[in-house]
Amino acid sequence: MPEGLVDVSGRDEISRLRPPAEAALPADVRALAEANHRENWIRALSVNPDTARRFAAYFGGLFDPKAGRLPIRERELIAVVVSSANGCGLCEIHHTLALGDALGDAAKARRIALDHHLAPLTPREHALVDFAAKVTTAPKSIGPGDFDRLRSVGLDDADILEAIETSAWFNHTNRIFISLGVVPDDKYFAG
Amino acid sequence: MPEGLVDVSGRDEISRLRPPAEAALPADVRALAEANHRENWIRALSVNPDTARRFAAYFGGLFDPKAGRLPIRERELIAVVVSSANGCGLCEIHHTLALGDALGDAAKARRIALDHHLAPLTPREHALVDFAAKVTTAPKSIGPGDFDRLRSVGLDDADILEAIETSAWFNHTNRIFISLGVVPDDKYFAG
Amino acid sequence: MPEGLVDVSGRDEISRLRPPAEAALPADVRALAEANHRENWIRALSVNPDTARRFAAYFGGLFDPKAGRLPIRERELIAVVVSSANGCGLCEIHHTLALGDALGDAAKARRIALDHHLAPLTPREHALVDFAAKVTTAPKSIGPGDFDRLRSVGLDDADILEAIETSAWFNHTNRIFISLGVVPDDKYFAG
Amino acid sequence: MPEGLVDVSGRDEISRLRPPAEAALPADVRALAEANHRENWIRALSVNPDTARRFAAYFGGLFDPKAGRLPIRERELIAVVVSSANGCGLCEIHHTLALGDALGDAAKARRIALDHHLAPLTPREHALVDFAAKVTTAPKSIGPGDFDRLRSVGLDDADILEAIETSAWFNHTNRIFISLGVVPDDKYFAG
Amino acid sequence: MPEGLVDVSGRDEISRLRPPAEAALPADVRALAEANHRENWIRALSVNPDTARRFAAYFGGLFDPKAGRLPIRERELIAVVVSSANGCGLCEIHHTLALGDALGDAAKARRIALDHHLAPLTPREHALVDFAAKVTTAPKSIGPGDFDRLRSVGLDDADILEAIETSAWFNHTNRIFISLGVVPDDKYFAG
Amino acid sequence: MPEGLVDVSGRDEISRLRPPAEAALPADVRALAEANHRENWIRALSVNPDTARRFAAYFGGLFDPKAGRLPIRERELIAVVVSSANGCGLCEIHHTLALGDALGDAAKARRIALDHHLAPLTPREHALVDFAAKVTTAPKSIGPGDFDRLRSVGLDDADILEAIETSAWFNHTNRIFISLGVVPDDKYFAG
Numbered sequence A, B, C, D, E, F: 001m002p003e004g005l006v007d008v009s010g011r012d013e014i015s016r017l018r019p020p021a022e023a024a025l026p027a028d029v030r031a032l033a034e035a036n037h038r039e040n041w042i043r044a045l046s047v048n049p050d051t052a053r054r055f056a057a058y059f060g061g062l063f064d065p066k067a068g069r070l071p072i073r074e075r076e077l078i079a080v081v082v083s084s085a086n087g088c089g090l091c092e093i094h095h096t097l098a099l100g101d102a103l104g105d106a107a108k109a110r111r112i113a114l115d116h117h118l119a120p121l122t123p124r125e126h127a128l129v130d131f132a133a134k135v136t137t138a139p140k141s142i143g144p145g146d147f148d149r150l151r152s153v154g155l156d157d158a159d160i161l162e163a164i165e166t167s168a169w170f171n172h173t174n175r176i177f178i179s180l181g182v183v184p185d186d187k188y189f190a191g
Helices: A027-035 A040-045 A049-062 A072-086 A089-103 A106-114 A123-137 A144-152 A157-180 B027-035 B040-045 B049-062 B072-086 B089-103 B106-114 B123-137 B144-152 B157-180 C027-035 C040-045 C049-062 C072-086 C089-103 C106-114 C123-137 C144-152 C157-180 D027-035 D040-045 D049-062 D072-086 D089-103 D106-114 D123-137 D144-152 D157-180 E027-035 E040-045 E049-062 E072-086 E089-103 E106-114 E123-137 E144-152 E157-180 F027-035 F040-045 F049-062 F072-086 F089-103 F106-114 F123-137 F144-152 F157-180
Strands: none
Touching: A027 A040, A027 A049, A040 A049, A040 A089, A040 A157, A049 A157, A049 D049, A049 D157, A072 A089, A072 A106, A072 A123, A072 A157, A089 A106, A089 A157, A089 B106, A106 B089, A123 A144, A123 A157, A123 D157, A144 A157, A157 D049, A157 D123, A157 D157, B027 B040, B027 B049, B040 B049, B040 B089, B040 B157, B049 B157, B049 C049, B049 C157, B072 B089, B072 B106, B072 B123, B072 B157, B089 B106, B089 B157, B123 B144, B123 B157, B123 C157, B144 B157, B157 C049, B157 C123, B157 C157, C027 C040, C027 C049, C040 C049, C040 C089, C040 C157, C049 C157, C072 C089, C072 C106, C072 C123, C072 C157, C089 C106, C089 C157, C089 E106, C106 E089, C123 C144, C123 C157, C144 C157, D027 D040, D027 D049, D040 D049, D040 D089, D040 D157, D049 D157, D072 D089, D072 D106, D072 D123, D072 D157, D089 D106, D089 D157, D089 F106, D106 F089, D123 D144, D123 D157, D144 D157, E027 E040, E027 E049, E040 E049, E040 E089, E040 E157, E049 E157, E049 F049, E049 F157, E072 E089, E072 E106, E072 E123, E072 E157, E089 E106, E089 E157, E123 E144, E123 E157, E123 F157, E144 E157, E157 F049, E157 F123, E157 F157, F027 F040, F027 F049, F040 F049, F040 F089, F040 F157, F049 F157, F072 F089, F072 F106, F072 F123, F072 F157, F089 F106, F089 F157, F123 F144, F123 F157, F144 F157
């Protein structure tokens, strides 16, 4: 098989590393898998239980819809744009659905995932999208002007740091799932 | 408005150039618009009627499902992969639907559009996908080995030329629609 | 032979795919070859007669010196700049000669092909050259400012679309000839 | 000031965002700052206390020298190589010192940070370095061969996932500190 | 005037820096200008007499046709390929003529300058061309295999070092003339 | 051994090409080696005595602290920034020490080598650093504005040419030492 492709011909191939049987997992990691509907991503991370634990704890905090500084729909917006820029299909499809839910507008979420240049964004969404892209692809070119633009659409310093953190985080998660080659679950492609 | 974004705030903004009123079009171009359901792409091209005519004639020939050498589903596969690599959201969503129809498998088409590395491709599909990507992003690195791989999955010389032509064509169309900033029609994001 | 090189040691090697004998071609494609002086490019395309037909029809329309919106010397200028940016030597040398004819100034055409940064361009030529380069290498960065600059040197909307179409077209043709590895005819290197 | 530069002319400028006074921090974040010797990185993160908390918890777990699967010196090796590839000077200098301590060989750590191509690496270190670089700069090109090479130098599946996680993590942290423009403390440049 | 363009509208504009009058030059630099037919490149360098002296001394030694290890036609081959890769039109046209003279085959030299992938190269020329390109665009990817290939076509260690030196040298000269924007003399475009 | 790595496991491996025994060198090249403390870089160049001679003559002139136009500390600054951008560890470490000496501030030199975005630069140093980086990575984008900025911090035309020459020169030397894989001497990593 050529490099860069995941062998998905067999029914159990969800990643380049074979997940352990659920019964073999520590109880807390089994609970994590259950809480996440046994989706492929959490099963793939359970190959190293500590990885699954760390990932779930950080992500659970950063994407808690009841906490945080930016509205959850803006954190989901960053998730979609960064994942699309990095080419992490699994993260992109997961967060496109979540963005649609958070916006109450699935069509707008799909437009953003497809090509944010063509989507009907507010000026604040524009600023966040451009910033997240820059953190992802050219962080060393960031300068005071980028922070000024975020301030001009209403972010304060702690908000800016959360925007940085959220953008940077998906450069972590995208690389984990791309490297593992985790295949999105069937439900993400239904009708 | 920052460079790279299309202003889609107004209801009639479908492109960076405003399409003429249909009544002002030459009869044959009006017929082209009708035959293509007045979709945004054909309206955007009608700004220069000769462009619309040339585009429709070439594309109509290359994607005639009853003619050609490669099965239409393989020509659509190339369309999706090249458009995704170039970031032409309009072409990607149009041909993802067409690929789903041609395959009789909308979910597989969506998986390919999202991330072909994670999609269940046959070896022949793999070879076509890799070749189309190379024609798009690194054509000068193509060599005899690339042609040998296509032959090994059943293509003859005329088939290979059609695969080249189809891959190259979307480097033309993608650049037209990206440069114009043509917004996909609402129907592509319904349901 | 290393990837990326065409074996031109034998006298009949004009492409990675061997052209059919002229007698084996359909009459209309044979006529196309004759009309184009049996040059290597048309012989190489005749491997798939439909490709040769589509290519000749589109190109014949777009580069008809008696039709079109931009003067033919500006369409040739775009051809040279895009082909040089993509590294398609065959297209570059063909259109450098045609540009010299259209300008009535072979030396200026050679200067443009060699390095347009050093050539004596008019402001309108500058604008077209910069636009064609952007369509080729960074189309997603195009924005309203790019269209404004074209308008400031006298292009209207239909002219702009023709400039886009011409720039995009050579991203198609360059990739066909680069992928095929078509060798320019000897006459382009005489004297 | 040009984009991309941090204004370090004033004595208190340690980041593009001004850290709060220590007295203004929540007690647990103040404790984090103390535990980390009030270094610039933890002060910079305290602009958003939740960011500081999440970061410290994840990093503390991943780099616990008494836990984990890969020896701590190999996790530090990955930290240095990824940070150098991303151009995060703050992370590079911190982890170069830590790598020197973990190896008991400061000179080797400095050689690796300077240019790992010229450093005396073991085959296992070579494999980890090459893998971390690929996760950082070209994750979508990763394939089964990359995993096979890691297995050939002794890693099992859970080890591989930890290597992926560690490599990916610094793509997160590097982007946070680059975006913030956090200046390394003076002590890293003494003697 | 947009960045990246040299203003060549005036008759004396041969560079972004105005060369001193010949009478104002030190005698030895005036002699250098005369010996080089007062071409634009030497006049442009004479803005700083020491630069002109150093450049002429190094280049005169490296390209002495009666000295050196590689035949002068191979040093000229490297000059053309590197200058073309870097986009230094001035260096490319100068050395294309010199290569034609050294080969006794102007057409072959023009084919190489236009697109070396399509030129009739010997295996030794292929190896030198590929090596020079790698030194120019991806030197850190050079490894033992690259040296082995050079040895397989007859180079010894001192020859290899001269090939490296010649390839690297044009990365120096190309950047000087590109940065200065030196315009090639009219004589290179006659006929 | 994978491409891109130098085998430094043996004690005498200082380069991909084995230096001749000192006794076998011509007297003048032996003297050069002695004058340069038999460091690895001069021994590596002595594989081709003419290369060593040319290199030492040019560099000796360009970096003569008693001659030249820019203060030697500014020539060393350019050396460090270009070598870091090109990833030539050997050149970077040599010139970081020399820059520290020239500045009388080893810590500042180390900060610049680590990440010049975070170092306390004067406006003139900023301008030189940005210019050297542009000559190295994007010379064709240089335009009148870049020269204007250098003039605004006090450089005249001959100074600008020396800044260009110095920046370009390290694109030569970096490529020689990277291609050869010359290992820095132990003394550069001591305590």
